[in-house]
Amino acid sequence: MILPYSPIMWVGSKARAVPTLTTLVPHDVTHVVSGFAGGCSFEIAMALAGLTVQAYDINPYLVNYWLFQLSEPVILADRIELVHREFERACYQRLDRILPSLTPLNRAAAFYALVRSAFYNIFPGGTYAKGHPNFKERRIDRVRDFRCPRLSVSMQDFRVTLSIHPQDFLWLDPVYFKKDRRLYGIKEFPHEELAALLRGHKGRFLLTYNDHPYIRSLYRDYHIIPVDGKWRYSAGGTKVSDEIIILNYDPPKGSVTVDGRLA
Numbered sequence: 001m002i003l004p005y006s007p008i009m010w011v012g013s014k015a016r017a018v019p020t021l022t023t024l025v026p027h028d029v030t031h032v033v034s035g036f037a038g039g040c041s042f043e044i045a046m047a048l049a050g051l052t053v054q055a056y057d058i059n060p061y062l063v064n065y066w067l068f069q070l071s072e073p074v075i076l077a078d079r080i081e082l083v084h085r086e087f088e089r090a091c092y093q094r095l096d097r098i099l100p101s102l103t104p105l106n107r108a109a110a111f112y113a114l115v116r117s118a119f120y121n122i123f124p125g126g127t128y129a130k131g132h133p134n135f136k137e138r139r140i141d142r143v144r145d146f147r148c149p150r151l152s153v154s155m156q157d158f159r160v161t162l163s164i165h166p167q168d169f170l171w172l173d174p175v176y177f178k179k180d181r182r183l184y185g186i187k188e189f190p191h192e193e194l195a196a197l198l199r200g201h202k203g204r205f206l207l208t209y210n211d212h213p214y215i216r217s218l219y220r221d222y223h224i225i226p227v228d229g230k231w232r233y234s235a236g237g238t239k240v241s242d243e244i245i246i247l248n249y250d251p252p253k254g255s256v257t258v259d260g261r262l263a
């Protein structure tokens, strides 16, 4: 399977999980709500497959970037090219400092440059990766050529998202437990509150998490499918995932073995 790409690199990207996750979406689903958009890898895959995807995230810089990426890709790419021309460490530091005061278009272009040129794509709070190997001119063409008309991204806390979408099919990739909350510039993520809201959700949900006894106990009433190293991260695919997939519905036929593992 050719993986659909996201123009932006984002910590916690599910790009390598797309083939597996795709098998777990029931065939009758036509509309998906995503509570934690990030780089939107799976969202893009679903939207390009014909589903409508309404995605939300709490990060205002990320959402501002998506607004331009989805509605004005050529104008955004042109602006990123201007940023790229003289880009080096001092420029990274300056943009990082003045980001909030920029116009929305310049903020979207600067955000793209900052994320692409930071170590491990960490934003906010990242540091410049020497030579910015992931911020290359040819990548900007992906921004320019990207089209995904069935995807929308808006800024919203997941609590609001769940309250206004009580019956929809939810795809949720939250901040993992005791792991990466500082990577997204947030103080604390309310894992119990998410679990409580999902207990009251009337539609179906597909959730990913790190495999931790606390998370398993929060979601013990649902299907918990171990990923068993099926997803590999890092450039060479050397880092094996320790994640679980949680469903409040029976997995589609053929997606999971009789002993509850990914087929």
Ligand SMILES: C[S@@+](CC[C@H](N)C(=O)[O-])C[C@H]1O[C@@H](n2cnc3c(N)ncnc32)[C@H](O)[C@@H]1O
Pocket (backbone or CB within 6 Å): 010, 011, 012, 013, 014, 015, 035, 036, 037, 038, 039, 040, 041, 042, 056, 057, 058, 059, 156, 157, 158, 159, 173, 174, 175, 176, 184, 186, 189
């Ligand atoms: C693990 S990342 C999602 C990664 C995404 N699936 C991808 O492929 O790139 C978690 C996301 O949750 C967002 N987030 C954190 N707290 C949130 C909240 N209270 N409501 C909505 N989004 C939140 C972060 O900004 C981050 O983008």
